[in-house]
Amino acid sequence: MNSKTQTTDTRKDRKPALVPKLRFPEFREAGDWTTETLGSLVTISTQKVGSNTCIPMSITSGVGLVSQQEKFGRIIAGNSYKNYLLLKQNDFAYNKSATKEYPEGFIALYVGSELAAVPNSIFTCFRVKGLSSAPQYLNYLFLGNLHGQWLRNFIEVGARAHGSLSINERDLLALPVPLPKGERSLAEQQKIADCLISLDELIVTQDRKVDTLKKHKKGLMQQLFPREEETQPRMRFPEFQNAGQWEETILGKMGELINGLTYSPDDVRESGLLVLRSSNVKNGEIALDDCVFVDPAIKGANLSQPNDILICVRNGSKALIGKSALIPRDMPLCTHGAFMTIFRAQAPQFVFQLFQTAKYQKQVAGDLGATINSINGRQLLKYKFIVPKSAEQQRIADCLTSLDALITAQTQKLETLKNHKKGLMRQLFPFMTVVEA
Known part of the structure; x- marks a missing residue:
């Protein structure tokens, strides 16, 4: 083998440095990142509710853990409640049910301060070992479906047990997790998490603004148009107060x-x-x-x-x-x-x-x-x-059309924030180089 071939083969085998495209200024000289298995960072939690008083939880893919009371309007735990897996603050719950967005299942971080619990039939729970990693940092990796990219190498198509995906815990714990190296690793992890948490708060605020505008329009329309079995609206613009019947x-x-x-x-x-x-x-x-x-x-x-x-x-x-x-x-x-x-x-x-x-x-x-x-x-x-007559029709239309335009503008702002978050996550995490089995 000549030297040219040797050089080519060496370059082919060389893996790219594990480093995100974007780093905060104080960590730019901190060196390349590394990978650790999930099993070295967390431990599986099998503690059951037993005699504890907990909040029975369910999960909404892409949203996270919500109480059964909130999701279903009632608690559905029944007699199996005492066998539910217990969750403490910053524990993770892995729901092994496939969804469109998360076909390999969804992992959620529990952020509540009270004890909670999830069904042991379709959940695997785990918690971070000491200060090995920042829970919020891991949570954003899971929201980005890092686990799904890894687990799809092991899940047989259609392999289910009792309605859930057949997942071997060993495969889950073997997941390579990208982490900053060195003594400042935890600080950089938390910096990344804090940045994304702040962006999430902006998204939630903007989402509420859009929702408030939509509710305002719905209420306004109930006033501007006659209700069922009525022939006149509850509210008319001043210039049409004496304009006759609809x-x-x-x-x-x-x-x-x-x-x-x-x-x-x-x-x-x-x-x-x-x-x-x-x-x-x-x-x-x-x-x-x-x-x-x-x-x-x-x-x-x-x-x-x-x-x-x-x-x-x-x-x-x-x-x-x-x-x-x-x-x-x-x-x-x-x-x-x-x-x-x-x-x-x-x-x-x-x-x-x-x-x-x-x-x-x-x-x-x-x-x-x-x-x-x-x-x-x-x-x-x-x-x-x-x-009403045409002039009043136009006045109503103008009012509601301007409100529609405001809703559209605020909705576009919401989508811009969501897309910004997606792009930011792609730059803050070196995803694709760590998920090949």
Whole structure:
């Protein structure tokens, strides 16, 4: 073997240094990271509740441990309660049930100060040994699914025992955990955890702000539109206090329906005429992260216009029937599929808000029945509403549309924070080099 081949082989076998892309200034000269097995950092906890008084817990994937009372509205532990595994503050609970986001199971950190407990049938519990590692640091590794990347090498597809994944504890404890080296390891771990905890607090605050705005809009709509069996709203804008009674009308007198396009897989193209489907309606807005295109010259396509209201009228999921979104002015050339319809209204913003009311939702639910997953267009045009004169319609629409814009802006800010956290975690942890079996 010549020297050139030897050099090439040496480079091929050399593993990259284990170091995150981003480090805090005070740790940049602290050297490369290392890996330790999870088993060297934690110990399995098998202590059962017995005669202790504990809070029975359940788990929500991606969220963490929540009390059974909060999740189910009652405690479901029953007679098995005394055999539950006991949890103390900063203990971990590994739920061996597969979910979409965590197919190898979810590991949650218990942060409560009171004793808690989880079912011993589907949970493995463990706690950090002394000061071997910072629990919050490990928690963020598990939220990033470090354990799942490792355990998928050992879990047989479909291997389940009593509804849970068949996981060998030895395989779990063999998980390589990336850690900073040296005497300042714990300090760097905690610095990383504190940074992400602060970001999580911002996300929670922003999420509450969005939720508050949505609740405010819901309450406002209950005041601005007549309630069931009522013919007048509870609240009117000052300039319309003496504008006369609202009157009942049907949807068909407020606009027209535009039928959707029937197309086949052979008609689909990489680009061209966008076909809007149910997946393009999200939270009352048009989303373009899942697009289908057809030839612009296809026959039977009715082009959408700005302020058309896109409605889902047929779908495998009943929950999507009746969902709607306004076509914005900056949309690319588009039409809509046969399972959708367009309502082209004289007062589109007002009608769109009507579609968010309980009266509309009740009429949609009444049409679906036990087995029907569609709304008939002729029936949709017969939906009844109590409405004011056009000037008051526009005033209501303007108010609610500006509130929608505020909700959208705050929701986008929330998504930006979440994406920032994901990107930050990818830089703070050297993930992918430590999970190969």
